[in-house]
Amino acid sequence: MSPSPSKMEQYWKKNLQTLAILLFIWFIVSFGFGILWVEELNTIRIGGFKLGFWFAQQGSIYAFVILIFCYVIRMNKLDKEFNVNED
Amino acid sequence: MDLLTWTYLLVGLSFALYIGIAFWTRAGSTEEFYVAGGGVSPLANGLATAADWMSAASFMSMAGIISFSGYDGSVYLMGWTGGYVLLALLLAPYLRKFGKFTVPDFVGDRYYSNKARVVAVICTLFISFTYVAGQMRGVGIVFSRYLELPIEWGVVIGMAIVFFYAVLGGMKGITYTQVAQYCVLIFAYMVPAIFISMQLTGNPIPQLGLGGDIAEGVPLLDKLDGILGDLGFGEYTTGRKGTMDVFMITLALMVGTAGLPHVIVRFFTVPRVRDARLSAGYALVFIAILYTTAPAVAAFGIYNTILSTSEKPIAELPTWVRNWQQTNLIQIEDKNGDGKVQYLPDPNTNELRIDKDIMVLASPEIASLPNWVVGLVAAGAMAAALSTAAGLLLVISTSVSRDLFKTFRPDISDKKELRIARLAAGGAVLLAGYFGINPPGFVAEVVAFAFGLAASSFFPVILLGIFSTRINKEGAIAGMLTGLTFTISYISYFKFVAPELNTAAHWWWGISPEGIGSLGMALNFLVCFGISYLTPPPPKKVQQLIQEIRIPKGAGKAADH
Numbered sequence: 223m224s225p226s227p228s229k230m231e232q233y234w235k236k237n238l239q240t241l242a243i244l245l246f247i248w249f250i251v252s253f254g255f256g257i258l259w260v261e262e263l264n265t266i267r268i269g270g271f272k273l274g275f276w277f278a279q280q281g282s283i284y285a286f287v288i289l290i291f292c293y294v295i296r297m298n299k300l301d302k303e304f305n306v307n308e309d
Numbered sequence: 310m311d312l313l314t315w316t317y318l319l320v321g322l323s324f325a326l327y328i329g330i331a332f333w334t335r336a337g338s339t340e341e342f343y344v345a346g347g348g349v350s351p352l353a354n355g356l357a358t359a360a361d362w363m364s365a366a367s368f369m370s371m372a373g374i375i376s377f378s379g380y381d382g383s384v385y386l387m388g389w390t391g392g393y394v395l396l397a398l399l400l401a402p403y404l405r406k407f408g409k410f411t412v413p414d415f416v417g418d419r420y421y422s423n424k425a426r427v428v429a430v431i432c433t434l435f436i437s438f439t440y441v442a443g444q445m446r447g448v449g450i451v452f453s454r455y456l457e458l459p460i461e462w463g464v465v466i467g468m469a470i471v472f473f474y475a476v477l478g479g480m481k482g483i484t485y486t487q488v489a490q491y492c493v494l495i496f497a498y499m500v501p502a503i504f505i506s507m508q509l510t511g512n513p514i515p516q517l518g519l520g521g522d523i524a525e526g527v528p529l530l531d532k533l534d535g536i537l538g539d540l541g542f543g544e545y546t547t548g549r550k551g552t553m554d555v556f557m558i559t560l561a562l563m564v565g566t567a568g569l570p571h572v573i574v575r576f577f578t579v580p581r582v583r584d585a586r587l588s589a590g591y592a593l594v595f596i597a598i599l600y601t602t603a604p605a606v607a608a609f610g611i612y613n614t615i616l617s618t619s620e621k622p623i624a625e626l627p628t629w630v631r632n633w634q635q636t637n638l639i640q641i642e643d644k645n646g647d648g649k650v651q652y653l654p655d656p657n658t659n660e661l662r663i664d665k666d667i668m669v670l671a672s673p674e675i676a677s678l679p680n681w682v683v684g685l686v687a688a689g690a691m692a693a694a695l696s697t698a699a700g701l702l703l704v705i706s707t708s709v710s711r712d713l714f715k716t717f718r719p720d721i722s723d724k725k726e727l728r729i730a731r732l733a734a735g736g737a738v739l740l741a742g743y744f745g746i747n748p749p750g751f752v753a754e755v756v757a758f759a760f761g762l763a764a765s766s767f768f769p770v771i772l773l774g775i776f777s778t779r780i781n782k783e784g785a786i787a788g789m790l791t792g793l794t795f796t797i798s799y800i801s802y803f804k805f806v807a808p809e810l811n812t813a814a815h816w817w818w819g820i821s822p823e824g825i826g827s828l829g830m831a832l833n834f835l836v837c838f839g840i841s842y843l844t845p846p847p848p849k850k851v852q853q854l855i856q857e858i859r860i861p862k863g864a865g866k867a868a869d870h
Contacts, residue, residue: 253559257383290393308863
């Protein structure tokens with residue numbers, strides 16, 4: 223049984239919302255904190271790191287990993303909710 | 310045991326392991342050859358993707374590049390990991406649902422055009438050949454450095470190994486070999502890094518050691534800023550490249566990563582859509598372990614190198630410096646005759662030349678680790694080069710047998726197609742080996758090509774193919790060709806036609822050839838939209854296909870439907 227077109231549209235819309243939020247964070251942690259505002263953030267220190275430098279060489283990568291797993295969890299939930307999951 | 314024996318032993322053992330695995334998991338059908346039968350678990354696929362992705366350059370050269378460029382090296386760290394977010398969120402799940410074997414498959418079907426398919430095949434072949442030549446060269450270099458063989462022999466041995474398991478095993482053999490190769494390479498990378506971190510900062514975790522204090526109670530990075538500043542280099546933690554350029558290079562690398570065919574194709578091997586999402590997550594975890602360690606290795610390496618050489622009497626240099634002088638990776642020339650080494654930014658007075666690969670290759674010796682660790686690093690470098698080479702060769706052979714042969718001769722039998730795939734893989738190994746032995750002078754330059762092309766050709770067309778139902782074949786073909794032509798012209802102009810003009814002053818808006826793929830991508834998007842809205846929408850059947858790939862339900866195995 224395939225889902226009805228209106229349900230399908232809703233599912234797609236929620237998917238796009240999820241993507242927009244996650245990609246916004248993706249942009250901020252790398253291009254924002256690591257590149258555009260790196261100098262401002264470098265005035266803040268965490269341990270032996272300048273914060274901007276830390277985001278560019280460490281923090282952004284951790285954030286990327288977390289983002290993908292958030293996406294996985296969110297989409298699995300969404301798939302179930304709309305009954306489009308596999309098995 | 311001495312160093313050479315350990316190296317032979319460990320490299321030999323790892324090779325035996327790969328061949329053993331390939332033999333056990335050899336492919337029997339085209340489906341197994343192309344996508345490992347579609348039954349790879351997300352975890353195994355994550356490991357294999359990580360090994361596939363991390364090449365000789367990631368393993369040997371990246372830390373060194375960061376050592377010498379400090380903050381500017383961040384473009385590679387962010388670029389080569391951030392692309393996985395795009396891949397996981399925007400491409401992998403949908404391409405898995407689409408459920409065929411290759412990227413040109415998708416482009417050809419979604420844009421209902423064999424012309425589009427052929428453009429995609431050409432891009433695939435160009436990107437993959439560019440890449441694989443570098444890997445073969447990497448194998449040769451590792452052989453010649455550690456096993457004291459000529460580079461040519463190293464390349465030939467590497468070819469034989471890859472030939473054996475890529476041609477015999479296909480995707481199935483490659484996948485499980487790559488799992489083993491990941492384990493070898495990450496272990497080899499981490500052991501010296503952990504020991505050096507402990508020695509320098511007292512913290513066994515390199516990621517934390519990078520932000521730790523050295524013995525005098527000063528943070529390592531501050532000390533490094535100070536030392537480099539005193540010598541007249543820029544500070545380690547601030548950039549020298551323009552912000553615009555850093556931004557565009559990072560973007561081009563991210564988008565290029567997401568558009569690389571040998572990475573995308575790995576996500577066709579898992580059973581379900583949600584496995585594709587999850588395995589992208591696993592892949593990035595495994596990649597991140599190396600990529601967050603690399604900046605630590607970089608900072609430790611440059612600190613140790615300067616500390617043990619700068620202003621030190623040439624006669625009293627540590628043994629590891631003298632060892633690597635023999636391979637010419639470290640060159641010292643006492644220009645002012647004071648008997649000491651001066652490390653300076655000015656090439657006329659600088660007396661120390663260090664190859665970037667030294668930061669990883671010499672790390673076990675810098676940390677005074679036993680000989681077996683040196684052998685381990687050699688096996689790790691080899692694993693990194695071989696795993697990437699095998700993945701690329703598979704993409705090449707699939708493109709030839711499936712996207713070219715099968716498209717135009719759809720009636721050939723499975724058995725014959727498999728034979729053609731194997732022949733193509735064999736031919737590709739020979740060609741790659743030839744380029745490994747006689748590298749075209751511009752190998753380093755063409756890497757910018759590979760990413761620029763993937764970014765400016767594939768990414769926009771695949772993305773729009775999924776997220777828009779309005780983009781049609783006219784738009785896609787025009788977009789790909791515009792992106793390609795623009796990017797190739799810009800890179801060729803600055804790299805080959807007028808290399809003397811390759812400075813920030815002459816670049817458009819300060820964008821270097823490495824970052825121009827981003828602009829090519831933007832052009833591709835614009836043209837793709839413009840032309841599509843001026844021409845009729847895609848047929849009903851295609852619109853239905855798009856709706857179908859958007860929902861996970863009913864993915865089934867990757868198949869020839």
